[in-house]
Amino acid sequence: MPKITSSAHVFANSVAILDPNGEYTYQQLIDASNQWAYRFLLGATDLDGARVAFMVQPGFHYVAVQWGIWKAGGVAVPLCVTYPIASLQYVLEDTGASQVVIDTDFQEVLLPFVSASQLKHHLVHDEVTPQDMSLPEVSSDRPAMILYTSGTTSLPKGVVTTHGNIDFQMSCLVQAWEWKATDRTLCILPLHHIHGIINVIGCSLSVGATCEFMPKFNAVDVFSRLLSGELTVFMAVPTIYFKLISHWDTLSTADQHVIFDTLLKFRLMVSGSAALPVSVMEKWHIISGHWLLERYGMTEIAMAISNPFHGERRPGHVGLPLPGVSVRLMGDNEEIKEELEPGEIQIKGPNVFQSYWNKPSATQETFTEDGWFKTGDVAHLDGGYYKILGRSSVDIIKSGGYKLSALEIEEVLRVHPDIEDCGVVGLPDDEWGEVVAAVLVLKNAITKEEINTWLRARLPGYKVPRLYHFVEELPRNAMGKVTKNDLKIMFYRGSP
Ligand code: MCA
Ligand code: AMP
Secondary structure, rough: OOOOHHHHHHHHHEEEEEEOEEEEHHHHHHHHHHHHHHHHOOOOOOOOOOOOEEEOOOHHHHHHHHHHEEEEEEEEEOOOOOOOOHHHHHHHHHHHOEEEEOHHHHHHHHHHHHHOOEEEEEEOOOOOOOOOOOOOOOOOEEEEEEEEOOOOOOOEEEEEEEEEHHHHHHHHHHHOOOOOOEEEEEEEOOOOOHHHHHHHHHHHHOOOOOOEEOOOOHHHHHHHHHHOOOOOOEEEEHHHHHHHHHHHOOOOOOHHHHHHHOOOOEEEEEEEEOOHHHHHHHHHHHHOOOOOEEEEEEEEEEEEEEEEOOOOOOOOOOEEOOOOOOOEEOOOOEEEEOOOOEEEEEEEEEOOOEOOOOOOHHHHHOOOOOOOOEEEEEEEEEOOOEEEEEOOOOEEEEEEOOOEEEEHHHHHHHHOOOEEEEEEEEEEEEOOOEEEEEEEEEEEOOOHHHHHHHHHHHOOOOOOOOOOOOOOOOOOOOOOOOOHHHHHHHOOOOOO
16 A cells, blocks of 8 residues: 555544645545545456546545545546646546546536546545445555656656655655654645645655645735644745735735744745746745745656755755755766756656656657656756756746646647647746747737637646737748747747
């Protein structure tokens, strides 16, 4: 059985979860996840790696379903709660999910497809008769989870991690950041990505701490929870810190003092998923007295590099390798880079994923012959601390902490009957890190609003371009390839 689910017995009577519906102990989590496991098993002894997808609001039921899938020997596939049906259908079909769990709020979007495709489905709030069965032994090398990540291919790839990967990813952070049973954290992140799943929920519940859920980010509500004086650990992406800072700027000096005094009592505040601007780190220090701990991760490896819990947290740097994780910087000519020389970050260790789902050649291409995972991120070492310098692909965009593929957005835009051709780029932005911008060649006149309405039925909101520029022809190099830097320049000159 996965370690996080078995260690829960030690903390049986402690509060595990607080969500908008109430407070739940670890014992309640154990009982509910056992019942989910029995429901998934449908009389079988082991799901043997069958994929179970779930579209469940962040909170107690989300965790109970996730643990239930793991206990039954299945592979958990969390679905993004803001995906339109086209994106949900892609994940369900790509994973070949055999069962789906649907929360009340998502029946309208998911149920018609699930019923039409005759997928076995469970509604979170269905009345079921409690059962008692034995559960399978699930070894640590078996797949546990598939998360979808965008990359340099047009369609997102499923990243398969094993129970062993997940156990290590959590225990490594528990050790590095000194998680304790007395901790209490607030989860405001989406639960189809590592940041929320491993760093926030996984770490807190693996040590017997309490995890509070706020299903939708809102600066006013987050400040009110931070000010409760009950929380000890907070984790977010830079965009969230930016939004909190913007709200703080509107408050009275008296309120700002109260915030400082309360936030100072936190044990740890972390930023990650995208580069933390030095200005945000400095402003947050003024607001809270904390130097944010910045760390570096990726869906395929979870966390790999982190500023220290004790010691210098260096602005603009992501820190040092985490315990048990090996990091090297590799040059174009297969030479390991020294201090201040840029190279690709490559990673080895028990944190590294098993494979891309059903994509053996993509899996093989992403590892070196001697087994290092190639991240595609470029960094240099500066006095022992890693500093991220950029990415090897212009087609990857980081916006609000989400990794987006320009190629995926282009593919969808090209399907539009009034669009002849297009090029998508990421433009630097103080709040979002980057914003998605599209240059379009039109066949017929169409407005930005019409394009966005059409796109929102096909892509989640965070992948939809914020800026458009219309041209007669896309700029190309001698090889006929669209020159993305020229596209970026069009926006700096101003969009019509
Ligand atoms: C939402 N909007 C965006 C984005 N997201 N615009 C540009 N880029 C985005 N990424 C737009 C919406 O479409 C909407 O526009 C408006 O912003 C408000 O939307 P809403 O959803 O209400 O935004 P929000 O709630 O303010 O969301 C901001 C957010 C969210 C909380 C920062 O983006 C978020 O939760 N980001 C975290 C992502 C994350 O966890 N990444 C981790 C993956 P309109 O009003 O026009 O409709 S990376 C990872 O896991 C690795 C391992 C790692 O290192 O951590
Ligand atoms: P994802 O695969 O969605 O998890 O995104 C992983 C990518 O986010 C990495 O490959 C980096 O490009 C980026 N990233 C994560 N943390 C940081 C950070 N602290 N600074 C800069 N980039 C980061």
